[in-house]
Amino acid sequence: MTDSTMIIYVISDSIGETGELIAKGSIRQFESENFEIKRYPYHNSIEQIEPILLEASQSPKSLVIYTNVVQSTRDYIEKETKRLNLHTVDVMGSPMNQIEQILGYPPIREPGLIRRLDDNYFKKVEAIEFAVKYDDGKDPRGVIKADICLVGISRTSKTPLSMYLANKNYKVANIPLVPEVPVPSEVYAKDVNKVIGLTCNPEKLISIREERLKSLGLSNGAKYANIDRIKEELKYSKQIMEELGCIVIDVTSKAIEETAEIVMEHVDSLI
Structure with a gap:
């Protein structure tokens, strides 16, 4: 100093x-x-x-x-x-x-x-615990109990968005969309107004996924960060979101806070 x-x-x-x-x-x-x-x-x-x-x-x-x-x-x-x-x-x-x-x-x-510990505090803790328990499709049953269900391919900010919304007292479950894995029936049974689709520009996804692989000490040549694979996943996710009829948010140039505001405004308008 x-x-x-x-x-x-x-x-x-x-x-x-x-x-x-x-x-x-x-x-x-x-x-x-x-x-x-x-x-x-x-x-x-x-x-x-x-x-x-x-x-x-x-x-x-x-x-x-x-x-x-x-x-x-x-x-x-x-x-x-x-x-x-x-x-x-x-x-x-x-x-x-x-x-x-x-x-x-x-x-x-x-x-x-x-x-001070009040009802709001305990609701927040409950929402955070819910987001952790039902993160990344760990248990699809959480979709039915969730205030919000996020769907999207890997690295479209599902987990950080879930945690941000949990801090705003929303119970959020998120489901990864993978071409080889069937979408849980609970997602189709959910009120479509409470299902939010997340998408992203393929070039941005490559960059994010390459950084993820680097942090894990893996090669950038993995299928996970392949442009053709990413485009295939995006095409699949678009198809699923159209089937669901849910709103879709492009998170390419949005901060988590911006996306969260759109989600909260949409969900709160239903009340």
């Missing part, structure tokens, strides 16, 4: 995840790699915070981001950072103030509420 390194101090009375995400998202906008993020979770007393602020004041390029909600702690940080002439970001202050003005009563100022 040099004097030109920017140091971002993230102080929180909970785990500090929110502050760190804001720090990372912000610094990336400057395309700089010359930074360090120091996270200090569960810090809510002057004794804990004072040495952090003193350390920050010794760095020519430092920023303090804090998400504390207890008023006495917030008052101390605000006063001390002004005294030390530190750059600061009060993540919770402005949103809480605005909400208080709208609702007309003060916040309870209890640390860690966002992490």
